[in-house]
Amino acid sequence: MEDIKGRKVLVTGGAGFIGSNLVERLAKDNKVYVIDNLNTGSVKNLEAAKKTGNVTFIEDDIKNIAKHNLDVDLIFHLGMYSSSPMYKNNPNLLNEVVEGNINILEYVKQHKATMVFASTSSIYNGVTPPHKESIVPPVSDYYTEGRISAERLSELYAKLFGANIAAMRFFSVYGWHEEAKKEYANLVTQFIWAMKKGEQPVIYGDGLQRRDFVFVEDVVDALIKASVIKGFDIFNVGTGKSYSLNELVDKLNNAMGTNIKPKYIKMPTSNYVMETLADTSKAEKLIKFKSRIDLDEGISKLLVGK
Ligand SMILES: NC(=O)c1ccc[n+]([C@@H]2O[C@H](COP(=O)([O-])OP(=O)(O)OC[C@H]3O[C@@H](n4cnc5c(N)ncnc54)[C@H](O)[C@@H]3O)[C@@H](O)[C@H]2O)c1
Numbered sequence: 001m002e003d004i005k006g007r008k009v010l011v012t013g014g015a016g017f018i019g020s021n022l023v024e025r026l027a028k029d030n031k032v033y034v035i036d037n038l039n040t041g042s043v044k045n046l047e048a049a050k051k052t053g054n055v056t057f058i059e060d061d062i063k064n065i066a067k068h069n070l071d072v073d074l075i076f077h078l079g080m081y082s083s084s085p086m087y088k089n090n091p092n093l094l095n096e097v098v099e100g101n102i103n104i105l106e107y108v109k110q111h112k113a114t115m116v117f118a119s120t121s122s123i124y125n126g127v128t129p130p131h132k133e134s135i136v137p138p139v140s141d142y143y144t145e146g147r148i149s150a151e152r153l154s155e156l157y158a159k160l161f162g163a164n165i166a167a168m169r170f171f172s173v174y175g176w177h178e179e180a181k182k183e184y185a186n187l188v189t190q191f192i193w194a195m196k197k198g199e200q201p202v203i204y205g206d207g208l209q210r211r212d213f214v215f216v217e218d219v220v221d222a223l224i225k226a227s228v229i230k231g232f233d234i235f236n237v238g239t240g241k242s243y244s245l246n247e248l249v250d251k252l253n254n255a256m257g258t259n260i261k262p263k264y265i266k267m268p269t270s271n272y273v274m275e276t277l278a279d280t281s282k283a284e285k286l287i288k289f290k291s292r293i294d295l296d297e298g299i300s301k302l303l304v305g306k
Contacts, residue, residue, distance in 0.1 A: 003025070003028070003029055003224065004026060004029065004030055004074070004224055004227060005029040005030065006029065006030065007030045007031070007072075007073070007074055008030070008031045008033070008070075008071055008072045008073065008074075009026055009030050009031070009032050009033070009072055009074045009075070009076065010032075010033045010034075010035065010065075010070055010072040010074070010075045010076070011023050011026070011032060011033070011034050011035075011075075011076045011078065012034075012035050012036070012062045012065075012075065012076070012077045012078055012079030012104070013036055013041065013062075013077070013078035013079030013080065013082075013118070014032070014034030014035070014036055014041075014046070014057075014076075014078070014079075015034060015036035015038060015041030015042055015043055015045050015046055015057070016036065016040060016041040016045070016078060016079070016082065016177075016180070016181075017045070017173070017175070017177045017178045017180070017181055017185075017216070018078055018118070018170070018173055018175075018216055018219055018220075019034070019036070019041070019045075019076070019078045019079070020041070020045035020046055020049065020177045021175060021176060021177060021216045021217070021219075021220050022076055022078075022220045022223055022224075023046060023049045023055060024048055024049040025220050025224070026224075027049040027050075027052040027054040027055050028052060028054075030054065031054050031056075032049070032054055032055050032056070033055075033056045033058065033068075033070055033072060034046065034055060034056070034057045034058065035058045035060055035061075035062055035065065035068070035079060036057070036058075036059065036060075036079060037059065037060060037061045037062075037079070038059055039081065040081075040082060040083075040180055040181050040184065041180060042179070042180035043057065044179075044180070045177045045180065061096075061100065062077070062079045062080075062100040062103065062104060063096070063099045063100045063103045064103075065103050065104055065107050066103060066106070066107060070107075071111075072111070072113060073111060073112065073113045073114065074113060074114050074115075074116075074227055075104065075107070075108065075113050075114070075115045075116070075117075076115075076116050076117070076223055076227075077101075077104055077115055077116070077117035077118065078117070078118040079100070080097050080100065080101075080118065080146065080147075080150070081093045081096070081097060081143075081146075082181075082184065083143065083181075083184040084122065084141050084142070084143040084144070085184075086143070086184075087141065087142035087143045087146070088141070088142065091142055093142070093146075094142050094145065094146050097146040097149075097150070098146065098149055098153075101149070101150050101153055102153065105153060105154065105157045105163070108157060108163050108165070109157060109161045109163060114164040114165070114227060114229060115154070115163070115164070115165045115166075116165070116166045116168060116223050116226045116227050116229065117150060117154070117165070117166070117167060117168065118147075118168060118170060119147045119150060119151055119167040119168055119169045119170070119234065120143070120144065120147045120169055120170055121169050121170060121171040121172070121212070121236070121238065121276050121278065122140065122141070122143060122144045122147070122273075123137045123140075123144055123147060123148060123151075123169060124137070124169075124276065125138070125140035125141070125144060125271065125273050126138045126140060126271070129242070129275050129276065129277035130240070130277045130278065130279040131169075131236065131238075131276065131277060131278055131279055132236075132279045132282075133169065133234045133235065133236055133279075133282055140271065141271070147167075150167070151167045151234060154167060154232055155232045157232075158231050158232035159232075163232070164229050164230055164231060164232075165229065165232050166226035166227075166229040166232075166233055166234075166235060166287075167232075167233070167234045167235070168219075168222060168223060168226060168234075168235055168237050169234060169235065169236050169237060169278075170214070170219060170237045170238075171211070171212040171213070171214050171236070171237060171238030171239070171276055171278050172186060172187070172188075172211040172212055172213045172214065172238075172276060173186060173213075173214055173215075173216055173219050173237075174186035174187075174188035174189050174213055174214075174215065174216065174298060174302070175189075175215050175216025175217065175219075175298070175301075175302065176216060176302070176306055177216075186213070187201075187211070187245065187248065188213055188248065188252075188295075188298070188299065188302070189302070191248065191249065191252055192252060192256075192299075192302060192303070195252055195253075195256060195258055195260050196256070198258075198260070199260075200260055200261060200262055200263040201249055201252075201260070201262050201263070202262070202263050202265055203245050203246075203249075203262045203263070203264050203265070204264075204265060204266070204267045204268060204272060205264065205266075205267045205272070206246075206264060207244060207245045207246035207249070207262060207264060208244050208245075208246065208274075209244065209245055209272070209273070209274050209275065210242035210243060210244050210245075210274070210275040210276070210277065211242055211243065211245070211248075211275075211276050212238040212239055212240070212241065212242045212276045212277050212278050213239070213242075213243065213248075213295050213298070214237060214238050214239050214278075214291055215291070215293040215297075215298035215301070217293060218237075218239070218291040218292060218293055219237055221289060221292075222235070222237045222283065222287070222289040222291075225287040225288060225289045226287050226289070228287070229287075233286065235282060235283040235286070235287060235289070236278040236279060236280060236282065236283055237278070237283065237289070238276070238277070238278025238280060238291070239278065239280070239291040239294065239295075240277070240278055240279070240280040240291075241277075241294070241295075242275055242276065242277040243295055245262070246262070248295070249261075249262050251295060251296060251299055252299060255296070255299050255300055255303055256303065
């Protein structure tokens with residue numbers, strides 16, 4: 001695929017899991033600025049990318065973007081609080097997310113920059129799969145309301161000021177650099193951590209809940225492909241296949257040569273999501289994104305290491 005070359009790019013949340021994988025790829029051929037408040041990110045994630053000499057790390061909140069006098073015309077915006085339980089504990093995080101988004105959108109407007117940002121498949125909570133971008137999202141939780149507002153504000157800036165913005169609804173992303181996320185890391189990664197220690201992976205309910213697991217390298221591809229966006233649009237970033245958590249544990253046992261049974265515990269919430277599954281046709285058609293790494297390959301990549 002075509003990579004972006006010779007550009008000045010900003011990655012917000014670039015010290016986080018997905019952001020740092022993106023920075024690593026972009027830093028080969030571009031000058032990359034990272035703004036991250038290190039809430040769940042870690043500068044360790046940027047070690048490899050920094051070796052290129054092309055990465056400038058700024059520890060700050062994205063709401064302060066204007067004070068840094070950056071000269072970038074392409075923004076990958078992933079720097080938003082990244083997990084639903086964080087908001088349950090502190091609903092005012094939503095104010096932070098909206099303030100950050102408005103300040104980035106003002107930058108986009110003033111600098112005529114293009115933006116590609118992290119939305120979420122949580123928007124489909126309560127919707128029967130497969131999930132299409134065109135649904136009207138039901139009310140679900142604080143985290144999701146923040147991303148719906150990010151999508152709608154982006155569409156507003158496209159409509160009022162001609163901004164070019166792509167909203168990327170990530171499904172269940174797993175891959176390298178998840179250590180700093182700790183208990184918020186993806187289940188694939190958390191199960192590997194547990195099983196490597198000989199511990200039972202913990203599953204809510206009966207393990208029949210299904211997830212569309214997408215490997216982080218595919219997500220990075222999708223973000224880069226979406227940077228040609230004109231106007232505003234929304235794209236699913238998934239594989240179009242889902243696996244139950246029981247199937248995931250079987251795959252991990254096969255790949256690791258273990259025979260560890262999961263530990264089943266009571267569902268913690270009443271609105272637990274039973275299946276996520278992306279309809280991938282729109283992204284395939286409009287930005288030519290199709291995931292290439294299936295769950296078996298992703299697991300073996302993680303087990304072998306980079
Ligand atoms: N991992 C997934 O499966 C998944 C699924 C759907 C959506 N997303 C979204 O993708 C984005 C990246 O997620 P991730 O999995 O890499 O999580 P992450 O927590 O590793 O990354 C988020 C990064 O943003 C930083 N950040 C948060 N708020 C910030 C702020 N106000 N100012 C500056 N930096 C801030 C954090 O410190 C962290 O480094 C997030 O917005 C997340 O909600 C992730």
